[in-house]
Amino acid sequence: MIDGHADEQQAPRAPSDGAAAAVSFRGVSKVYGTNVALNDVTVDLPAGCVCGLVGPNGAGKSTLLSIAATLLRPTAGTVEVFGHPIADTAAVRGVVGYVPDVLGLYTGLSVVDYLDFFADSYAVKADQRPGLIDGLLELVDLGGKRDADVNTLSRGMKQRLALARGLINDPKLLLLDEPASGLDPRARIELRDIIAHLNGLGVTIVVSSHILAELEEMCSHALVIEHGRLAGFEHLGDEPDRVVTVTYLDAPAEQYRISDDAAQAALVARLVGEGRNVVSVSTDTTGLEARFMRLTAGELN
Amino acid sequence: MGLVRSNPIVRFEMRRRFSGFAAAAGIGIAIGIPGLAVVVAYALTVRGNDQFNGIDSFNNTGVILLTTVVVALTGTLVLFVPALAGGSIASERANQTLQPLQLTLLRPAQIVVGKLIASSAYLMVVIACALPVIAIPYLLGGVPVRTVITCLIVLAAIAIELAAVSVWVSSWFTKPVGAIVTALAMSLALCLGPWIVAGLTLVSQVTVAAAESPPPFDENAARLLAATSPTALFGFVDLGDIADDDPAGSSGRLVAAACWLGVTTLCIRGASKRVVAPAERDR
Numbered sequence: 001m002i003d004g005h006a007d008e009q010q011a012p013r014a015p016s017d018g019a020a021a022a023v024s025f026r027g028v029s030k031v032y033g034t035n036v037a038l039n040d041v042t043v044d045l046p047a048g049c050v051c052g053l054v055g056p057n058g059a060g061k062s063t064l065l066s067i068a069a070t071l072l073r074p075t076a077g078t079v080e081v082f083g084h085p086i087a088d089t090a091a092v093r094g095v096v097g098y099v100p101d102v103l104g105l106y107t108g109l110s111v112v113d114y115l116d117f118f119a120d121s122y123a124v125k126a127d128q129r130p131g132l133i134d135g136l137l138e139l140v141d142l143g144g145k146r147d148a149d150v151n152t153l154s155r156g157m158k159q160r161l162a163l164a165r166g167l168i169n170d171p172k173l174l175l176l177d178e179p180a181s182g183l184d185p186r187a188r189i190e191l192r193d194i195i196a197h198l199n200g201l202g203v204t205i206v207v208s209s210h211i212l213a214e215l216e217e218m219c220s221h222a223l224v225i226e227h228g229r230l231a232g233f234e235h236l237g238d239e240p241d242r243v244v245t246v247t248y249l250d251a252p253a254e255q256y257r258i259s260d261d262a263a264q265a266a267l268v269a270r271l272v273g274e275g276r277n278v279v280s281v282s283t284d285t286t287g288l289e290a291r292f293m294r295l296t297a298g299e300l301n
Numbered sequence: 302m303g304l305v306r307s308n309p310i311v312r313f314e315m316r317r318r319f320s321g322f323a324a325a326a327g328i329g330i331a332i333g334i335p336g337l338a339v340v341v342a343y344a345l346t347v348r349g350n351d352q353f354n355g356i357d358s359f360n361n362t363g364v365i366l367l368t369t370v371v372v373a374l375t376g377t378l379v380l381f382v383p384a385l386a387g388g389s390i391a392s393e394r395a396n397q398t399l400q401p402l403q404l405t406l407l408r409p410a411q412i413v414v415g416k417l418i419a420s421s422a423y424l425m426v427v428i429a430c431a432l433p434v435i436a437i438p439y440l441l442g443g444v445p446v447r448t449v450i451t452c453l454i455v456l457a458a459i460a461i462e463l464a465a466v467s468v469w470v471s472s473w474f475t476k477p478v479g480a481i482v483t484a485l486a487m488s489l490a491l492c493l494g495p496w497i498v499a500g501l502t503l504v505s506q507v508t509v510a511a512a513e514s515p516p517p518f519d520e521n522a523a524r525l526l527a528a529t530s531p532t533a534l535f536g537f538v539d540l541g542d543i544a545d546d547d548p549a550g551s552s553g554r555l556v557a558a559a560c561w562l563g564v565t566t567l568c569i570r571g572a573s574k575r576v577v578a579p580a581e582r583d584r
Contacts, residue, residue: 069404070404070578071400071403071404071578072578089578090406093404093405093406094406096404098401098404100397100400100401102397103397104396104397104398104399104400104401105398106396106398108317108320108321117309117313118401118405120309120312121309121310121402121405121406121407122405122406123406165401169405169406
């Protein structure tokens, strides 16, 4: 039995499956003048996961991603990406793909020329580039737009082009900062499918978003940040899928964590068998939204 | 050499610099202004020669036209280069395209040198397109071909230095307009400032010399000050028998060359430091 709002916040912890860390943050702080963007963040993101990075605006999500991408230097603490300290920028940049929230695309170029330039900038050999670019365009479903001017693409297409740019160096870790912002429902679904596909290929993905329901569908882990502090890091499979609230005729309501319909049926049968006067059984998810509310409780009211 | 060879920025920027209406318009303006100046100067010179019927009138016409076209081209470059290169890095910041570049395996110096080379290459084309205008004094006679070639080389050197200064200024800004205006001010200060300071130094020395006997007049200090201007590179231009020989002096030419090299190198290094992602700074 639980009381969601009474639960203590879970302490950050290492991944439960014992997998090697893709990104390891150790006591990471980032201070801009007097503004503390990140405060002593310590967490290991396991390799192969899809980690949802959630938190209110200004919580420090983009700062955390920028540090992992070698764009920012932490004020304190250490960060390693697949064992490489971020000070070794060349090694880290070789294994990281980063798609910032602002796409930053050149205009006046065709899609294929744009990707060719970035492939060249990542030292991809000239004879390998056409095949690589064709593969990426197929992956992000922009094959029909290869000769189109970047400026003529829709927001969703630009997002996918930025994603292709982030994948041009065949990264082991893909950092996506608010990738779904400004996208229509179809584009969001397509983006989600691409992320799932990439994860299936073994790419570790860290994705920040405000749309918790979407993150829940694609993420194996959730990292919650609030006011620069790590509020929680959870494996989304660790807890039962739902919370059942049972109200009684003659007793206070109770909450139970259960895993599936069969368990819920068994619970109801047991309570009735015990002679308790069950009035109703309602189901709440314990998904990302509920966890986020619990972990950030007191700040969101 | 790695900064130049296999530098994707060079190819990328060249392609952007040399395409579109703006590229053609830029070349048109850069040729039109000196061309107009030559026509006006020629008309005035011929009229003057008719009036005074000087002995060396034909030779003087060539020198005057060459001086006119070179001054006009230099002035055009001073105005044109900041507009061309001043926004090179600032516009990347404004459009937020610099971050993706910083994340690639390109070194900051490659980014800066790539942009400088692309800007300079365009400026070389501009200068080359102005060749027919510059050749007019030679065709009129009285100006040796080596003088015309030296003028072209000096113009190219000035263009490269001003481009380096503009790229450096650009690396400090997040908005291209501010960068271009500041680069323009810097270019003007760099080209005219030393001459103004040198002039003031001469005036003050003349004033002191008039009051003292024997006069401590020494124009070398003023010459060396003026030599710090990129335009002092014209001291390398040999006008042959038709003008005062060695107007800047060998020490002045040395200072001018050293300043050109120093300013250009420092600007490239400075801009590279500004293009480095914050995570790499102070390491």
